[in-house]
Amino acid sequence: MDRPTTAPSRPRSAPSGPSIATAPVNWNNTDLADWAPALPFPALLTEMAAAGYAATEYGADFPDDPTALADALGRRQMRLCGAYHGLPLLDDVAMAAECPALAAKLGLLAAVGCRDLVVAFALTPDRIAIAGRVPPDGGAGLSGAQWRTAARHLSEVADLASGAGLRVHFHNHVGSYVETPDEIDRFWHEVDPALVDLCFDAGHYAYGGGDPVAFVAAHPDRIGYVHLKDVDAAVLAEARARRLGFLDALRTFVFCELGKGMVDVPAIVGSLQDGGYRGWIVVEQDTTPRPPTESARANRAYLRERCGL
Numbered sequence: 388m389d390r391p392t393t394a395p396s397r398p399r400s401a402p403s404g405p406s407i408a409t410a411p412v413n414w415n416n417t418d419l420a421d422w423a424p425a426l427p428f429p430a431l432l433t434e435m436a437a438a439g440y441a442a443t444e445y446g447a448d449f450p451d452d453p454t455a456l457a458d459a460l461g462r463r464q465m466r467l468c469g470a471y472h473g474l475p476l477l478d479d480v481a482m483a484a485e486c487p488a489l490a491a492k493l494g495l496l497a498a499v500g501c502r503d504l505v506v507a508f509a510l511t512p513d514r515i516a517i518a519g520r521v522p523p524d525g526g527a528g529l530s531g532a533q534w535r536t537a538a539r540h541l542s543e544v545a546d547l548a549s550g551a552g553l554r555v556h557f558h559n560h561v562g563s564y565v566e567t568p569d570e571i572d573r574f575w576h577e578v579d580p581a582l583v584d585l586c587f588d589a590g591h592y593a594y595g596g597g598d599p600v601a602f603v604a605a606h607p608d609r610i611g612y613v614h615l616k617d618v619d620a621a622v623l624a625e626a627r628a629r630r631l632g633f634l635d636a637l638r639t640f641v642f643c644e645l646g647k648g649m650v651d652v653p654a655i656v657g658s659l660q661d662g663g664y665r666g667w668i669v670v671e672q673d674t675t676p677r678p679p680t681e682s683a684r685a686n687r688a689y690l691r692e693r694c695g696l
Contacts, residue, residue: 403665404660404664404665404696405613405656405659405660405664405665405666405667405668405696406442406468406665406666406667406668407440407441407442407667407668407670407687407690407696408440408441408442408443408444408466408468408469408667408668408669408670409435409438409440409442409443409444409669409670409671409683409687410443410444410446410471410614410669410670410671411431411443411444411445411446411447411449412671412673413670413671413672413673413675413679413682413683414426414431414434414679414680414683415431415446415447415448416637416673416674417447418510418634418637418673419634419637419638419673419674422637422638422674425448426679427448428446428448428449428450428459429459429462429463431446431448432459432460432463432465433463434679434680434683435463435465435683436463436464436465437680437684438680438683438684438687439683439684439687439688439691440465440670440683440687441464441465441466442465442466442467442468442667443465443466443467443468444467444468444469444470444471444505444669445467445469445470445471445492445495445496445501451491451495453495453498453499456495456499457498457499460499466500466501467496467499467500467501468501468503468667468669469496469501469502469503469504469505469556469612469667469669470492470496470501470503470504470505471505471506471507471558472489472492472504472505472506472507473506473507473508473509473510473563474489474506474507474508474509474540474544475509476508476509476536476537476540476541477508477529477533477536477537477564479536479540482540482543486547489544489547490547492504493547493548493550493551493553494551496551496553497551497552497553501553502552502553502554503553503554503556503611503612503666503667504544504548504553504554504555504556505555505556505557505558505586505612505614506541506544506555506556506557506558507557507558507559507560507563507565507586508537508560508563508564508565509563510560510562510563510633511562511563511564513527514527514562514563514564514566515562515632515633515634516632517632518561518562518566518594518626518631518632518633518636519561519594519595519596519623519626519627519633519636520627520630521566521567521570521595521596523567523569525569528564528570528573529564534573534577535577537564537577538577538578541555541557541578541582541583542578542579542582542583545582545583546582549582554584554611555582555583555584556583556584556585556586556611556612557574557578557583557584557585557586558585558586558588558591558614559571559574559585559586559587559588559591559592559595560588560591561591561594561595561633562632562633562634566591566594566595567595567596567597568592568595568596568597568602570595571585571592571597575609580609584609584610584611584612585606585609585610585611585612586611586612586613586614587599587602587603587609587610587612587613587614588613588614588616588671589603589613589614589615589616589617589650589652589655590614590615590616590617590618590642590650590671591614591616593618593623593649593650594618594623594641599650599651599655600650600651600654600655600658603655603658603659603662604658607658607659607661607662607663607664608662610659610664610666611666612666612667612669613659613664613666613667613668613669614669614671615645615652615655615656615668615669615670615671616642616645616650616670616671616672616673617642617643617644617645617646617647617648617649617650617652617672618641618642618643618648618649618650619640619641619642619643619647619648619649620648620649622636622639622640622641622643623636623641623649625639626639626641637673637674638674640674640675640676642671642672642673642674643672644672644675644682644685644686644689645670645685645686645689645690646689646693652689652690652693652694653693653694656668656690656694656696657694668690668696670683670686670687670690672686
């Protein structure tokens, strides 16, 4: 596979603690294309800045020209913190077809000084349907051969990213083959942590049946990137009782504003800080009953007032 060319970037001093960012999914959820009219670029950046953020992940409608992207970010005094990329990790043919687009994205990210790529299994209908209700016997999971195939592809992606100066972080994701605590444990037995660490999504971990506070406290060395969201316990219980799939649960606002759900956000942030974490904390709320900018602003204020960030 051809490697993208890495463009030089100005050196930055190391942050003294976590850095806060937002994500386009807070306004434009590509998994729910019919949810609401998309907010176009660069108006999306303007709303992010108005909500109090100085960094964002890359979005589907962001320009693929590095000069245009850097200019739009710079006009709003914003940075690009990373990009999310779902991958067909079990399919050799599909992964080969994906490589040109992935290489192009890596080249773009490198050119604007971004150093983090978040990857996950592409969501599948079978796992979307049983979100939050994955059988503990592993019957809905991967075989040993499938785990090895996924790990091989992840190593190849990590090598490609390394050539562009980026680090790969694997995202635990509801509706994918790495959702539950047991599946995350199995993931660690298959991949080389020197190549791929974890983008820990606190909300997805709670949705999948785990205790995010306990995980962060126990595994600070495994986390290289964070997606921070809260979960409405009552909505999650209702989604499980009604056997809703992940996308339908999003329509019922299973993820809520920080501090209004079951995730102990201050405890997670405290554990990250105690462990010396200096990476990105990307605030996410996939759907909201309020205007997205209002919820994004409330989430940013919560982190500032309750967590000192």
